[in-house]
Amino acid sequence: MGKKAVILGILALALGLGFNGCAAARKKPVSETKAQVVKPISPAEEEKIEEESIVALKGKSIPLAKAPKGRAFAEPTAEMRYILTDIYFDFDKSEIKREVRATLDRIASWLRKNRDAHLMIEGHCDERGTEEYNLALGERRALSVRRYLIGLRVPSGKLHTISYGESKPTDPGHNENAWAKNRRVHFLIAK
Amino acid sequence: MKKIIIVLLCTIFFLATKDLLPTEVYLDISRGFAEKIPVALSFSGDKNEETKKILVSDLQRSGLFSPLINDDENEAELLIKVNCSLKLGLFRLEGIVRDITTGSGFVLGKRYQGRYPLMRSIVHRFANDLVKKVTGEKGIALTKICFISDESGAKEVYLVDYDGQNKKRVTSDKIIAACPDWSEDGENLVYLSYLNNRTEIFFHNLKSNSREILCSYPGLNAFAAISKRGEIALTLSKDGDPEIYVMRKNGSYLRRLTYSKGIDASPSWAPDGKKIAFVSDRSGSPQIYILDLSTKKVRRITYQGSYNTSPAWAPQGNLIAYTSRRGGCFEICIINPDNGEFKAITSGPGSKEDPSWAPNGRQLVFSKKLGYKSNLYIVDICTEKSYSLITGKGNYISPAWSPE
Numbered sequence: 303m304g305k306k307a308v309i310l311g312i313l314a315l316a317l318g319l320g321f322n323g324c325a326a327a328r329k330k331p332v333s334e335t336k337a338q339v340v341k342p343i344s345p346a347e348e349e350k351i352e353e354e355s356i357v358a359l360k361g362k363s364i365p366l367a368k369a370p371k372g373r374a375f376a377e378p379t380a381e382m383r384y385i386l387t388d389i390y391f392d393f394d395k396s397e398i399k400r401e402v403r404a405t406l407d408r409i410a411s412w413l414r415k416n417r418d419a420h421l422m423i424e425g426h427c428d429e430r431g432t433e434e435y436n437l438a439l440g441e442r443r444a445l446s447v448r449r450y451l452i453g454l455r456v457p458s459g460k461l462h463t464i465s466y467g468e469s470k471p472t473d474p475g476h477n478e479n480a481w482a483k484n485r486r487v488h489f490l491i492a493k
Numbered sequence: 494m495k496k497i498i499i500v501l502l503c504t505i506f507f508l509a510t511k512d513l514l515p516t517e518v519y520l521d522i523s524r525g526f527a528e529k530i531p532v533a534l535s536f537s538g539d540k541n542e543e544t545k546k547i548l549v550s551d552l553q554r555s556g557l558f559s560p561l562i563n564d565d566e567n568e569a570e571l572l573i574k575v576n577c578s579l580k581l582g583l584f585r586l587e588g589i590v591r592d593i594t595t596g597s598g599f600v601l602g603k604r605y606q607g608r609y610p611l612m613r614s615i616v617h618r619f620a621n622d623l624v625k626k627v628t629g630e631k632g633i634a635l636t637k638i639c640f641i642s643d644e645s646g647a648k649e650v651y652l653v654d655y656d657g658q659n660k661k662r663v664t665s666d667k668i669i670a671a672c673p674d675w676s677e678d679g680e681n682l683v684y685l686s687y688l689n690n691r692t693e694i695f696f697h698n699l700k701s702n703s704r705e706i707l708c709s710y711p712g713l714n715a716f717a718a719i720s721k722r723g724e725i726a727l728t729l730s731k732d733g734d735p736e737i738y739v740m741r742k743n744g745s746y747l748r749r750l751t752y753s754k755g756i757d758a759s760p761s762w763a764p765d766g767k768k769i770a771f772v773s774d775r776s777g778s779p780q781i782y783i784l785d786l787s788t789k790k791v792r793r794i795t796y797q798g799s800y801n802t803s804p805a806w807a808p809q810g811n812l813i814a815y816t817s818r819r820g821g822c823f824e825i826c827i828i829n830p831d832n833g834e835f836k837a838i839t840s841g842p843g844s845k846e847d848p849s850w851a852p853n854g855r856q857l858v859f860s861k862k863l864g865y866k867s868n869l870y871i872v873d874i875c876t877e878k879s880y881s882l883i884t885g886k887g888n889y890i891s892p893a894w895s896p897e
Contacts, residue, residue, distance in 0.1 A: 363733025363754075366711035369691065394778070394800070432816050432823060432846045433860075433890055434672060434716065435772060435779055435802040437685075438728060438735050438758035441713040442774075445730060463712050463730065464691055469648065469669050476865055 364452060367459040375422040375462075375490035385412050386421075386489040388472075389447055390482065394431060396442040398450050406447065409489070410454035422490035423447050425465040426472070428481035433468065440465030447487045529559040530627070533569035539579040544586065544616055548575065550656050551620035551634045556855055556873045557627065570594050573623075584609045588619045590626070601626045613658065633851050637895045638858055639663070639673045639682055640869060644887025650684050652699075655851070655894070657882050663697065672891055676719050676742070679896045683707065683717040683725070694727065696742075707744045716759050726750075726760035726769055737771055737784070750784060751791070761806045761813070770794075770804035770813050770830070781815050783830055794830045801826075803847050807854045808896075814838075814848040814857055825859050827874060838877045845870070849893045858882060858892040 369375075378386040386409060389402045398406065413419060425440030425447075444463035452458050472488075473480035532552060536545045552558040561569055576587045583606060590601040603622055605615045614635060621632030636655045641648050650663040650670045664670050666688045673684035682697045692714045697704040708714050712730035719725050723742045728735050732749065737757045740747040751757040753775040760771045769784045773791075778799040783792050795801040800818035807813070817826045819837065823844045828835035839845045843863035850857055855874060860867045867888040872879035883889050 365732050366730065368711050375690070429865075431800070432802045434759050434847065435756075437671065437715055438713070438756045438772070441715075441730050441735050442756050445712075445734065449733075465713055465715075466669070466687075467671070469671070 364449075364458045366463065367461070369422075369462050370420050370492060373420065373492040375420070375492045378489065378491050382491060385409060386491065388489075389487040391443055391485045391487075393428070393481070393485065394439070396439060396446045398446055406450055407454065410451050410456050413451070413456045413460060416493070418493060420460050420462060420492040421451075422492070423461060423463045424488040424490065425463065426470060426484055426486050426488060427468045428484040429468045429471065429476070430481065431468070437465055437467035440467045443485075443487050530557060530571055531569050532558045532560050532571045532573055533566045534560055534573045534575070536575045536577070538577040540577050540584070540612065541575070543612070544575060544577050547613055547616040547656075548573075548620060551617060551632075552623075554656060554856075554871075555620065555624050555632060555634070556875060557624060566593065571600065575619075579609060582609050583607070584612045584615060586615050586619060588623075590623060613654070630853060631897050633853050633856070633897070636852060636897065637679075638849075638869070638882065638892050639675065639895070640860075640883075640889055640892040641670060641673065642885075642887045642889050644885055650682060650697075653883055655882075660883065663699070672716055674718050674893045675895050677721050677723055677896060683719060685715050685717070708740070708747075718760050718762055720762040720766040721764065722766045724762075724766065726762060728758045728760070737769065739769075739786075750786075750789070753791075759803050761804045763806050764808055764810070768806075770806050772802045772804065781813065781828070794828060794833060795835070796833070797835065805848050805850055805857070807850050808852050809854045812854075814850065816846040816848065825857060825872065838872055838874050839879060840877075847891055851894050852897045858894050860890045860892060 387405055389405060390399070392399065413421060423444040425442065425444035427436040427440050431439060441463060444465060448461045448463055451461055471480070471484040472486065473483040534545065534549065549560045552560050566572060570592060572591045572593050574589045578585045585604065585606040587604045588602070591598040592600050601623060603619060605618060607615050617634035620634040624630065624632035633655055637652050638655060639650060639652050642651050645662065647667045648669045648671065649665065650673045651660060652663055653660045663682065664686065666686055669687045671685040673682050675682060680699055682699065684695055684697065685692050686695050691709065693709040694707040694714050694717045695704050696707045707717070708727070710729050710731035713728060713735055715728050717725050717727040719742065724739055725742060726737060726739050729738050734754060735756050735758055736749055737751045737760050738747055738749050750769070753773060756772065756774045756779070758772050760769045762769055767786055769786065771782055771784065772779050773782050776793065779802050780793055781795040781801050781804045783794055794813070795815065798817050798819065801815055803816045805814045811829060811831060812827050813830055814825060814827050816823045817837065823846045824837040825839045825845050825848045826835050826837045839859070843861045845859050845861045848857040848859045856871050857874060858869060858871050861870050867890045868884040869882040869889045869892050870879045871882050
């Protein structure tokens with residue numbers, strides 16, 4: 303029963319964030335979610351919950367918010383850097399890999415605590431795809447991370463995306479090692 | 494002049510759908526049969542070496558003529574006599590063209606004059622008039638190609654004449670510019686710039702060198718392409734996913750056209766403005782699709798391979814050029830969207846991508862990456878031979894050929 307309630311709660315929250323008019327679905331399960339989140343969940347259960355929350359957002363794209371006026375995005379400070387680490391992707395893919403979920407959970411909980419902070423999600427690609435398509439793929443990677451963070455109850459208005467395609471590699475090498483580092487999402491922060 | 498007819502038929506195949514033509518013509522083309530008209534040239538007067546260089550290059554680049562090296566009139570079908578003079582800064586060119594295979598022979602006779610700095614365009618104009626006389630179509634000798642290069646240290650927009658001369662930088666933003674394209678009148682460029690630390694579409698007037706921001710929605714603003722009627726198709730991610738939109742040239746009346754989850758990018762207008770070819774990964778891998786604007790129906794046209802991107806609809810008729818991954822490299826392919834027939838028109842070492850059509854529908858400009866450096870090349874789709882457009886110390890990518 304507990305698992306089902308969490309799923310329902312996250313689903314309702316996700317919907318509620320995107321569609322403010324959806325009051326009925328929003329009211330009741332919120333308190334239930336709060337109660338459930340503190341209770342430890344087994345890793346298998348946790349995985350299940352996240353999958354469901356992503357499913358709930360599928361096909362219901364949430365429009366991007368305007369970037370905050372008069373506030374510049376900057377590289378995270380030294381103490382922030384261990385939270386906002388780069389997220390890596392497979393070749394030609396924009397799916398969130400299992401091993402980066404813990405990082406995104408950390409980022410989400412930090413963003414929920416720091417209400418004024420805005421996050422710029424930069425999507426990047428390795429050099430192997432075509433120039434134009436990589437620009438779209440970089441954006442798609444940034445949007446995947448955004449969608450995932452929204453699923454973790456980060457308000458969508460705090461999340462912004464930009465794609466650099468293959469224009470800004472972090473490693474100038476031409477081998478699998480460099481490509482793997484370049485297929486990434488990098489974060490900037492405006493506090 | 495019967496060879497002219499063969500060359501014309503070759504061009505027509507690529508402009509029309511296959512079933513409109515007799516089968517033997519198609520067979521000729523599949524063997525790569527495209528004979529050129531042998532031309533002998535004679536030059537006299539001032540600046541004749543320079544004039545000769547420009548005109549010979551124009552004739553070769555038209556794909557229609559083969560200038561004879563020894564100018565042996567016995568092997569030629571056409572004889573071109575050019576006389577130039579340069580007096581008080583005024584350049585004059587007199588060109589006479591005769592067909593030596595027929596009795597009367599006179600094909601074209603024309604005089605041009607202009608200030609000396611306009612010499613190249615005067616010679617190009619003569620080449621265009623000759624092409625027009627022989628094929629009935631406009632020549633491409635006065636067209637330009639815009640592209641992106643990092644030779645100054647940052648990715649900027651550049652222009653170059655179709656023969657690789659007169660390279661000029663358009664932007665000096667010292668940031669990143671990307672995916673430039675032409676307005677339908679050839680007087681403006683649209684491109685993406687990160688000038689304001691986001692992706693925005695700029696509309697840049699080449700005459701006044703002034704520009705405005707056309708759209709700056711949250712997220713991705715990219716791949717602006719202008720139809721012959723002046724409508725702009727582009728990709729925006731403002732609704733949470735990269736989708737295709739169209740709007741008027743001033744940015745008003747924005748309409749969303751695609752609704753698939755995933756990437757919808759790189760729109761390219763059909764010449765009649767009624768359809769748009771684009772890339773989508775809705776099937777799991779990037780493939781080329783066609784959207785019919787009246788029915789809003791979407792149809793996939795590429796099924797070969799797992800990576801087909803950057804479609805470019807030919808300016809006349811029904812062919813789409815695109816980039817296709819073959820093995821570890823990319824090649825330029827052309828496909829007839831009606832029957833799905835396709836072929837690769839580039840080969841050899843290097844990764845070729847991002848094709849853009851010449852207004853005559855016969856040549857394509859593309860970028861080729863070899864040894865981690867990209868340069869621009871042109872390929873003739875009848876002969877499948879390619880030659881260099883521009884090389885240098887930087888990378889040269891994302892070419893777009895101007896309208897006539």
